[in-house]
Amino acid sequence: MTDIENFWAVIPAGGAGTRLWPLSRKGAPKFLHDLTRSGRSLLQETWDRVQPLAADRVLVVTGAAHRPAVAEQLPGLPDDQLLAEPSPRDSMAAIGLAAAILEVRDPDAVLGSFAADQVIEDQAGFLACVREAAEVAAARDVVVTLGIEPTHPATGFGYIRSGELLDPAGSGTARTVEQFVEKPDAATAAEYLASGRYRWNGGMFVVRASFLLDQLAISHPDLAAGLRAIAAEPTRLDELWGDLEKIAIDHAVAEPAADRGLVATVPGTFDWDDVGDFDALAGLLGKGAKDGEGHDVTVLGDAARVRTLDASGIVVAGTDREVAVIGLDDVVVVDTGDALLVTTRSRAQDVKKIVEALKADGVDGVL
Amino acid sequence: MTDIENFWAVIPAGGAGTRLWPLSRKGAPKFLHDLTRSGRSLLQETWDRVQPLAADRVLVVTGAAHRPAVAEQLPGLPDDQLLAEPSPRDSMAAIGLAAAILEVRDPDAVLGSFAADQVIEDQAGFLACVREAAEVAAARDVVVTLGIEPTHPATGFGYIRSGELLDPAGSGTARTVEQFVEKPDAATAAEYLASGRYRWNGGMFVVRASFLLDQLAISHPDLAAGLRAIAAEPTRLDELWGDLEKIAIDHAVAEPAADRGLVATVPGTFDWDDVGDFDALAGLLGKGAKDGEGHDVTVLGDAARVRTLDASGIVVAGTDREVAVIGLDDVVVVDTGDALLVTTRSRAQDVKKIVEALKADGVDGVL
Incomplete structure (x- = not known):
C-alpha cells in the first residue's frame, strides 16, 4: 500500500456517547478510550488505520476541550493539523472546516x-x-460513501440503497446511491438484507474538498461561505464559528446530493462497529474467546480484580477495586471512580435515560 | 419496666459475617453497622434494648481488634465491663468468660x-x-432459651422443639425443651410450623452464671476450669486463653443440657432477624414502604445518589459515587470504597464463596 496522491484523512473526534456512560464522559469521550483492549484508543486506532493512505496528511477536528488529550495521544500529528472547534456545531461544520482548509x-x-x-x-x-x-472521488463529481456489507439485520444503523454500477464497462465496484434510509425496524431490516441492495451507512465519506463545499453551498450557502471565510482567514475562527448552522453532514450534503444523483458507494467487505452501547461493546469484546473459570464475563480493565460465579456479560473495571458478580446473565457492570452503572445488555440503550436524569438533577460532574 | 435484680446482659460482639461482604468486614463487622437505618448500629440497638433490664449491668465480649470501636460506640459502658478476647475461641469461650467473671x-x-x-x-x-x-433461671437449675415464634418455614435457622409446661399449675409460659434441631429443609420446616411445637432458636439464653459453668464442667471440664481460672486471676487471660477449647455454646452446653432435661424455653412473640445475608437485609429494609419514582429498590446509604429504572432489590451506597441500576429485579448492589458486589437476592448465600476465593487468592485487604 502506498500513499494516495492528494488524499487527506479527516478524523472528526467528537461526541461524548452518552450510551456508554459512565465509561465515556464529556471530559473523556469514547474515542479517547481503549475499548478493544489493543493498547490503543479508538482515536489512535483510527490514526493507525489511515497511516498507509495518508501518513503526513491527516487532519483531526475535535472540541477545544479535548485538544490537549488528542495531541497527547497522537504525538505524530503536526500542531496545525489538529483543528479545535470553539464549540460543538455538529458534523457538517467539523468536516466542512477541514474541507475548507484543505481546499485552500x-x-x-x-x-x-x-x-x-x-x-x-x-x-x-x-x-x-x-x-x-x-480514485472515484478524484475523477468524478460525486460524494463517495463506503457501503458496509451487513452481517445481520441491524436496527441500530442507517442503510444505503445502491443502484447501478457507476462504470459498467470498467472493473470498478462503485455504484450509484439511490437513497440513504434511516434506522429500520426489524422486519424492514430483514427485507433490506434479503434484497442484496442495501449496505450499512458507517458515515464514512470520500470526496473532493471543493466538491463537498460546492454541494453544501447549494442548500446551505451561509454555512459553506462561513467555512470558506474561516479557511481564508483562520484568525476569524472564534468570531465566525458560533454563527455556523448546526447540522449533520448526512442532512446537509449526503442526502441532498443523493437526490441529485451525485452520491456513489464503494462496497466494503470489512467489519465495522460504532460501539454504540454496552451491548455492542460486550459483543465486540466477547467475540471468540471466553474468560477462564467456566464463566462468560468479558472484562475491560484489570481482569484479575474481577471475580464471577455463574455470570455472563461485561464488566468494565475502571478502578482498582475488587469486583464480584454472582448469578446474573448478560449483565453490564461499569465501575468508575465517581459513578457505577449496573444493567443488562438488553437494556443498554436506556443508559442515556440515566444520563438525562443526572443532567436534569444538575449532577453534571459525573457526565 | 424496672431492673431485674442480679440480672446481667451479656452481649457477644463477634463474627465478621462473610455473607454480608463487602459491607461487613473483619475490620468493620456487621454489628458495628447501622443496618436498619435507625441511626444506631446493631450493637448500639442491642445495648439500647437491654437498658431497661440491666442499665449498669452489661458485659460486652468482643475481639481485641474491635475493642476501640465498641468502646467508641458504647460510651456508657464502663471500661471493666468491656471484655476483649485475645483471639477468637467461638461462642462458648466468649459467653463463658462473661459467666465466670459474673460468678466471681x-x-x-x-x-x-x-x-x-x-x-x-x-x-x-x-x-x-x-x-x-x-425469673425461671433465677429459681431453677435450667438453661432458659428464648423461643421465637416462627413467621414462616425458614430453612436458615435452627429450631427448638418444646415439651410440657414447666409449671403447669402456675401462670408461667415456660416449657421444657425436648430437643434443639438443626436448620431443616423446606418440607421439614413446614411440618415444624404445622405442629405448633417448634420455635426458632435465636441463640438467646438466660441462665445463672454458675449453673452454666457447672453444666459446661460436666462435658468440657478443662474449658470450664480454664474460664474460672481466668476469672480468678484476670491477669492470666492472655496466658490461658489460647488453650481454651474452640466450641459453640450450643454444642458445649445447650444440647447436652437439653439431653439431661435441663433446658427450658420461654416463648416470645417478638420479631427477630439475624440479618444473615443481603436477601434478609433487603427483606428487613424493604418492609412496608417503597421508594419513590415507581421502583422498588431499597437503599442503605445516601438514596439521593442512587438512580434506578425498572429495578428492584437493594443498593448499599457505601461511597459518594453515583449509582445507576437499570432493568434488574431483586438485584443486590453493594458499593464500597475498595470492593463492589453485584448479585441477586436469590444468590445472596453465595457471597461467602467470593469471600473464600478472595481469601484463597490472598486478597485479604478487602476482607
Whole structure:
C-alpha cells in the first residue's frame, strides 16, 4: 500500500456517547478510550488505520476541550493539523472546516472522513475500499460513501440503497446511491438484507474538498461561505464559528446530493462497529474467546480484580477495586471512580435515560 | 419496666459475617453497622434494648481488634465491663468468660446472652420474654432459651422443639425443651410450623452464671476450669486463653443440657432477624414502604445518589459515587470504597464463596 496522491484523512473526534456512560464522559469521550483492549484508543486506532493512505496528511477536528488529550495521544500529528472547534456545531461544520482548509492548501485535495470512535479490524479490506473510493472521488463529481456489507439485520444503523454500477464497462465496484434510509425496524431490516441492495451507512465519506463545499453551498450557502471565510482567514475562527448552522453532514450534503444523483458507494467487505452501547461493546469484546473459570464475563480493565460465579456479560473495571458478580446473565457492570452503572445488555440503550436524569438533577460532574 | 435484680446482659460482639461482604468486614463487622437505618448500629440497638433490664449491668465480649470501636460506640459502658478476647475461641469461650467473671462478682448472677448482630423491633415483647426467662433461671437449675415464634418455614435457622409446661399449675409460659434441631429443609420446616411445637432458636439464653459453668464442667471440664481460672486471676487471660477449647455454646452446653432435661424455653412473640445475608437485609429494609419514582429498590446509604429504572432489590451506597441500576429485579448492589458486589437476592448465600476465593487468592485487604 502506498500513499494516495492528494488524499487527506479527516478524523472528526467528537461526541461524548452518552450510551456508554459512565465509561465515556464529556471530559473523556469514547474515542479517547481503549475499548478493544489493543493498547490503543479508538482515536489512535483510527490514526493507525489511515497511516498507509495518508501518513503526513491527516487532519483531526475535535472540541477545544479535548485538544490537549488528542495531541497527547497522537504525538505524530503536526500542531496545525489538529483543528479545535470553539464549540460543538455538529458534523457538517467539523468536516466542512477541514474541507475548507484543505481546499485552500490544495485545490485538488480529496478527503476521506473517518470518525474517531469506530472499530474496524480488517485493515486490508478497509484500505482497498478507501483506495477505490478515492480514485472515484478524484475523477468524478460525486460524494463517495463506503457501503458496509451487513452481517445481520441491524436496527441500530442507517442503510444505503445502491443502484447501478457507476462504470459498467470498467472493473470498478462503485455504484450509484439511490437513497440513504434511516434506522429500520426489524422486519424492514430483514427485507433490506434479503434484497442484496442495501449496505450499512458507517458515515464514512470520500470526496473532493471543493466538491463537498460546492454541494453544501447549494442548500446551505451561509454555512459553506462561513467555512470558506474561516479557511481564508483562520484568525476569524472564534468570531465566525458560533454563527455556523448546526447540522449533520448526512442532512446537509449526503442526502441532498443523493437526490441529485451525485452520491456513489464503494462496497466494503470489512467489519465495522460504532460501539454504540454496552451491548455492542460486550459483543465486540466477547467475540471468540471466553474468560477462564467456566464463566462468560468479558472484562475491560484489570481482569484479575474481577471475580464471577455463574455470570455472563461485561464488566468494565475502571478502578482498582475488587469486583464480584454472582448469578446474573448478560449483565453490564461499569465501575468508575465517581459513578457505577449496573444493567443488562438488553437494556443498554436506556443508559442515556440515566444520563438525562443526572443532567436534569444538575449532577453534571459525573457526565 | 424496672431492673431485674442480679440480672446481667451479656452481649457477644463477634463474627465478621462473610455473607454480608463487602459491607461487613473483619475490620468493620456487621454489628458495628447501622443496618436498619435507625441511626444506631446493631450493637448500639442491642445495648439500647437491654437498658431497661440491666442499665449498669452489661458485659460486652468482643475481639481485641474491635475493642476501640465498641468502646467508641458504647460510651456508657464502663471500661471493666468491656471484655476483649485475645483471639477468637467461638461462642462458648466468649459467653463463658462473661459467666465466670459474673460468678466471681455475684454468686447469684443471672445472665442473658444477646448477640450484638440481631434485629428485634418489638421491644416490649422482647423485655417481657426476657423478664420471665430471668425469673425461671433465677429459681431453677435450667438453661432458659428464648423461643421465637416462627413467621414462616425458614430453612436458615435452627429450631427448638418444646415439651410440657414447666409449671403447669402456675401462670408461667415456660416449657421444657425436648430437643434443639438443626436448620431443616423446606418440607421439614413446614411440618415444624404445622405442629405448633417448634420455635426458632435465636441463640438467646438466660441462665445463672454458675449453673452454666457447672453444666459446661460436666462435658468440657478443662474449658470450664480454664474460664474460672481466668476469672480468678484476670491477669492470666492472655496466658490461658489460647488453650481454651474452640466450641459453640450450643454444642458445649445447650444440647447436652437439653439431653439431661435441663433446658427450658420461654416463648416470645417478638420479631427477630439475624440479618444473615443481603436477601434478609433487603427483606428487613424493604418492609412496608417503597421508594419513590415507581421502583422498588431499597437503599442503605445516601438514596439521593442512587438512580434506578425498572429495578428492584437493594443498593448499599457505601461511597459518594453515583449509582445507576437499570432493568434488574431483586438485584443486590453493594458499593464500597475498595470492593463492589453485584448479585441477586436469590444468590445472596453465595457471597461467602467470593469471600473464600478472595481469601484463597490472598486478597485479604478487602476482607
